[in-house]
Amino acid sequence: MITHWAVPLAGIDPSRVSLTHLHAVASGLADQQHWASPKPWAARPPRFLDGLPVLEITTLTTDSADQLRTSVAPGTAIRFGSQHGTALAAPHPLTATTWTDLHRETPTEPSWTVRFRTPATFGNGNRFSPWPDPAAVARSLTTRWNTFNPDPTQHFDEDPRLWRRIWVSDVEGHTELLPLPGLTVPGFLGRIRYHCDDPGVATTLHRLLLFAELAGLGRYTTRGLGIITLDSGAGRNPVVSGPQKSPRSVQRSDQRKQYNSDVPGSPAERAGGRSVQ
Incomplete structure (x- = not known):
């Protein structure tokens, strides 16, 4: 199963998270073998979803999914560099595909x-x-x-x-x-x-x-x-298993929310880099 997870956070400003900080946190949560290559997971820059900052990790194996679920619970400390936050809920799937x-x-x-x-x-x-x-x-x-x-x-x-x-x-x-x-x-x-x-x-x-x-x-x-x-066309959408809940619905209620796929901010700014035309 390939599962795209979201972890709603408190106390984190997504715009201040660097690539290095993202990797450190995500590997601490999803990694089982630090030196393994390629990795059975991937991470996305934190962003706001339904008004909450979220960390998104995609797991490619059952073991990596189990590792993530074991590592995060409500109240788990999450640190991105100098930012100290907590997980508001356990990881929950945004999409899941076999x-x-x-x-x-x-x-x-x-x-x-x-x-x-x-x-x-x-x-x-x-x-x-x-x-x-x-x-x-x-x-x-x-x-x-x-x-x-x-x-x-x-x-x-x-x-x-x-x-x-x-x-x-x-x-x-x-x-x-x-x-x-x-x-x-x-x-x-x-x-x-x-x-x-x-x-x-x-x-x-x-x-x-x-x-x-x-x-x-x-x-x-x-x-x-x-x-x-x-882009739409070419039969591009994979089959998603079952209805999924948004971070806020998991953290506060069962109300469904729309998933916004945009990643906020300039990637170069987020990484501390610059653009070359």
Whole structure:
């Protein structure tokens, strides 16, 4: 099960939370093996949802979900740098999707418009690139999918020659420089359109991009990078299991609230970085 959780907070100003602070808190709550790579979870920058600051974490395995639920209860201390807050409630799911649900999805058109809501970066080792090259995107997502999907019959072929059949047909965006401990990372922020006329590869890419909407895209997804959404069309919505409650409804009442997917503030400002046109 892939589950997107929210933890409502008290005493935290989301605009003051850095990428480093986010990673420290999220890893303390969801991590079981500190040096494991890739991680079975991803984090999003804290934001206001229904008037409450919330921390959002997506878990990709049952173990990581259990770890998060065990780590947080009402009143649990949450510290982002100099900000000391508390959890108002236990983690609760905003969305939940099975791997099988995603694996059943098929595209209705051979193109996808991806909007990067927070900067995404790609590369290996100490080499970083802001360019969301189709091969880099597909390779990164395939590695995570095959690592955490427990059903090997649903794993994807990792042959890099397949990704040559995907190309970029439109792009609009810019680079943002993000400071991390000991280095500065360039990230892409904007919109890009991928196209693929090979039916088999298109189906794989479609499922991987739906996965990326939940789990993030590229490197440092545990620090809030690589949050994306897909434009409507192409059968983009994964199956969500059951009605979900908002943070305020869980913390105060059973009244349902509308989920606002916007991430507040400039990603560069939130990270203490700057924009490069």
